[in-house]
Amino acid sequence: MDNSSPRIAVIGAGVIGMTVAKILQQELRNTNITIIANEFLEDTVSCVAAGIFRPGTSFKGPTKDITKKWINNSWSFWQDILKTPEAPEAGLMSVSSYIFSKENQFVTRNHLIEDLVPIYRTVEKDELKLCGEGWKYGSYFSTIKIGCDRYLPWVEKSFIGKGGKIEIKKIDSFASLRSKFDLVFNCTGMGAKVLCGDHDLVALRGQVIKVKAPWLKMAFYGDYDTYIIPGIDGVATLGGVRQYDSYNKEVCKYDSAAILERCCKFLPALKKAEIVAHQVGLRPHRMPVRVEPEVMDGVKVVHCYGHGGYGVMCAPGTAMDAVKIGVDMLRSNARSKM
Numbered sequence: 001m002d003n004s005s006p007r008i009a010v011i012g013a014g015v016i017g018m019t020v021a022k023i024l025q026q027e028l029r030n031t032n033i034t035i036i037a038n039e040f041l042e043d044t045v046s047c048v049a050a051g052i053f054r055p056g057t058s059f060k061g062p063t064k065d066i067t068k069k070w071i072n073n074s075w076s077f078w079q080d081i082l083k084t085p086e087a088p089e090a091g092l093m094s095v096s097s098y099i100f101s102k103e104n105q106f107v108t109r110n111h112l113i114e115d116l117v118p119i120y121r122t123v124e125k126d127e128l129k130l131c132g133e134g135w136k137y138g139s140y141f142s143t144i145k146i147g148c149d150r151y152l153p154w155v156e157k158s159f160i161g162k163g164g165k166i167e168i169k170k171i172d173s174f175a176s177l178r179s180k181f182d183l184v185f186n187c188t189g190m191g192a193k194v195l196c197g198d199h200d201l202v203a204l205r206g207q208v209i210k211v212k213a214p215w216l217k218m219a220f221y222g223d224y225d226t227y228i229i230p231g232i233d234g235v236a237t238l239g240g241v242r243q244y245d246s247y248n249k250e251v252c253k254y255d256s257a258a259i260l261e262r263c264c265k266f267l268p269a270l271k272k273a274e275i276v277a278h279q280v281g282l283r284p285h286r287m288p289v290r291v292e293p294e295v296m297d298g299v300k301v302v303h304c305y306g307h308g309g310y311g312v313m314c315a316p317g318t319a320m321d322a323v324k325i326g327v328d329m330l331r332s333n334a335r336s337k338m
Ligand SMILES: Cc1cc2nc3c(=O)[nH]c(=O)nc-3n(C[C@H](O)[C@H](O)[C@H](O)COP(=O)(O)OP(=O)(O)OC[C@H]3O[C@@H](n4cnc5c(N)ncnc54)[C@H](O)[C@@H]3O)c2cc1C
Pocket: 011, 012, 013, 014, 015, 016, 017, 036, 037, 038, 039, 040, 044, 045, 046, 047, 048, 049, 050, 051, 052, 053, 054, 169, 170, 171, 172, 187, 188, 189, 190, 191, 192, 195, 205, 206, 207, 208, 239, 240, 280, 281, 282, 283, 284, 305, 306, 307, 308, 309, 310, 311, 312, 313, 314
């Protein structure tokens, strides 16, 4: 690494910032890259997420084609890691899942991944009686899960090993970065609401319960945001809630009671599971997810935020586009200096 190579900052150390930094290091060897964030690892929203690869209809890019490209590219990125012996250390696992509903067939379908995952099929009548009661509709599908409690440290270790730097700091304006960096990636999740004054970015409050359930090997989804998702280390995630424009980061005991009741009705064996933690996370919801360049306070910025409830699964696809935009900005910069 020499002093003439571009100086790049990635603001944010959640799944988006870490994935952007990882892809950047692959694309631009010998570059000075610094990750700057005020919260890391278990303090990020990314570590609250179960991290299942199952997009909802509220995940949107600027066009249908771009949304699908982000999803497909993300799937390929995760599959490439899943095929290596590093998959468990990176927090990746394959998981099969049932999704049931008493009310609608369409909620059990998923037009965004039915052609992508190895299996997506309507359930047989007998399968509707497997657990819970009164299900009328259901699908069975295979997918993957990415646990950020392992993925983030795995990326951080390799990032530092390749010469990347980490700074713990809150950024209050892009102007403060002007003299230090040639390019900045803004991966601040909900932080972008203040940093960019973005009124289109809204919190979708989530709350989950982590329980010890090493016997659980499948994921289950039901009506009213009910989900039970196994973890690589035997800790399952029970959810959930989806509260629009709610910024309360405290655990709500009424939400916890409702989540437990719904999940235990679904799988009664969970009544005996030991509770490890109650967690809250504010999903950074924006339509569309913002992946675009902007010059702010004289700084070249590439935004990559607003992934809502799907940032873990779709981090790679959006990060690939953000990195491409950033590399093009650097190259046009170099050309204009010739
Ligand atoms: C309950 C729940 C369940 C979920 N389940 C799933 C799921 O199954 N699958 C899925 O794909 N997604 C899921 N999600 C969504 C997913 O967690 C988010 O989309 C994703 O974590 C967003 O990542 P991020 O890196 O943008 O944000 P974050 O993880 O919040 O990281 C933001 C980073 O930016 C830093 N930052 C912010 N502002 C500043 C500033 N001014 N200066 C310096 N640093 C700053 C923070 O410190 C942090 O490091 C779930 C979310 C919740 C809450």
